[in-house]
Amino acid sequence: MKNILTEQEVQQLRAETRGTTKTIHFNNAGSSLPPDVVVDTVINYLHEEAQNGGYETEYTYRDELENTYSFIAQLINAHKDEIAVVENASTGWWLAFNGIDFKPGDEIITCEMEYVTNLIGLLHAQKTYGVVFKVIPNDDRGNFQPQALEDAITNRTKLIAATHIPSTAGYMMPVVEIGKIARRHNILYLLDACQSAGHVPLDVQEIGCDMLAVTGRKYLRAPRGTGFLYVRKAVQDKLKLFFMDGFTTQWVTETDFKPRSDARRFEVYEKSRALTLGLGKAVEYALDIGIERAWQRVQYLANLLREKLKEVTGITVHDFGDQLCGIVTFSVEKRDGTAVKNKLAEKHINVSVGKAASTLIYMNKNHLNNIVRASVHYYNTEQEIELLCVALREIV
Numbered sequence: 001m002k003n004i005l006t007e008q009e010v011q012q013l014r015a016e017t018r019g020t021t022k023t024i025h026f027n028n029a030g031s032s033l034p035p036d037v038v039v040d041t042v043i044n045y046l047h048e049e050a051q052n053g054g055y056e057t058e059y060t061y062r063d064e065l066e067n068t069y070s071f072i073a074q075l076i077n078a079h080k081d082e083i084a085v086v087e088n089a090s091t092g093w094w095l096a097f098n099g100i101d102f103k104p105g106d107e108i109i110t111c112e113m114e115y116v117t118n119l120i121g122l123l124h125a126q127k128t129y130g131v132v133f134k135v136i137p138n139d140d141r142g143n144f145q146p147q148a149l150e151d152a153i154t155n156r157t158k159l160i161a162a163t164h165i166p167s168t169a170g171y172m173m174p175v176v177e178i179g180k181i182a183r184r185h186n187i188l189y190l191l192d193a194c195q196s197a198g199h200v201p202l203d204v205q206e207i208g209c210d211m212l213a214v215t216g217r218k219y220l221r222a223p224r225g226t227g228f229l230y231v232r233k234a235v236q237d238k239l240k241l242f243f244m245d246g247f248t249t250q251w252v253t254e255t256d257f258k259p260r261s262d263a264r265r266f267e268v269y270e271k272s273r274a275l276t277l278g279l280g281k282a283v284e285y286a287l288d289i290g291i292e293r294a295w296q297r298v299q300y301l302a303n304l305l306r307e308k309l310k311e312v313t314g315i316t317v318h319d320f321g322d323q324l325c326g327i328v329t330f331s332v333e334k335r336d337g338t339a340v341k342n343k344l345a346e347k348h349i350n351v352s353v354g355k356a357a358s359t360l361i362y363m364n365k366n367h368l369n370n371i372v373r374a375s376v377h378y379y380n381t382e383q384e385i386e387l388l389c390v391a392l393r394e395i396v
């Protein structure tokens, strides 16, 4: 393992995160502990708005607000004109997905690990537009087979929709392989990168996706209520718009208008500038650490946690497949996931419960319900993992 964060750096990053002093936080796939600088950025901005006025503060911070787009673009190797700042991943995904001009009989191909919002979106499109969608199951070893995707493509396939890292499993989809197939067949490719941004390196050129939806509060450590949508330049004009205002569209004449020439056409004018700035600060913070380095540490900690959990009698780790990530899922014999979570919370250890509904097809197929999800971030430590395992032994 190369270029991993040093112990000293980890301690420094923890010192910059006030939450780490009181809480052992293994719910980074729910919402990470934000760095202090992100929290302070938002609060200070709100104070300035109260002091000087909203529009006036926005003018003062115009460059910093603009930088949010540049940092996001840098994070995913896009152009800032391809970024829309939205409230969360679901909003981004729906704007992209429902922007597509579906016709009856069009086909969508997705994977078994697709997130609830997206699956509901697909079902909705089936009922509304008469599209057909196909789910490519993972193989017995838990791996997505790109060949099965390629075999499922017909001349009616309009979209490939995939979730990079699912909500309730530690597996990662081979998104670059999927992108190569999408490009080869000239099919739109929408990627849910909600769990992967800030977690693993993301490069939209390498992945070859046309649209990518992300939330801020998870591995990016941004405030809640933030997210972004990437839409490749060449695809922007192909998507329908749902909201229009004087910011997203411009007058051509008194009787005609046209959308902005960038991805901000998918936004609306009024939004929290404080949160936009907080999102930008979180992305800048992640870039400063280096996503590749963060990813190395996340993998190290997640593998360590899985190994330690396997040593605890009565615990079953559920993650499988060749490429695993920072999400670790398990069950405790004869204990409901929520009961385990609540017991751990008494010791100030945060985990979450992965419900079947979140990743319905995968969970049903593997007969899983209410699993415990412990998601590690680079700021977690070996000692915290040890304490989690001690607490779990007591519960068992």
Ligand SMILES: Cc1ncc(COP(=O)(O)O)c(C=O)c1O
Pocket (backbone or CB within 6 Å): 029, 087, 088, 089, 090, 091, 115, 117, 163, 165, 166, 167, 192, 194, 195, 214, 215, 216, 227
């Ligand atoms: C894989 C995945 N996609 C999408 C979402 C939705 O994100 P948001 O709540 O920001 O809309 C989640 C949330 O947990 C998720 O895990």
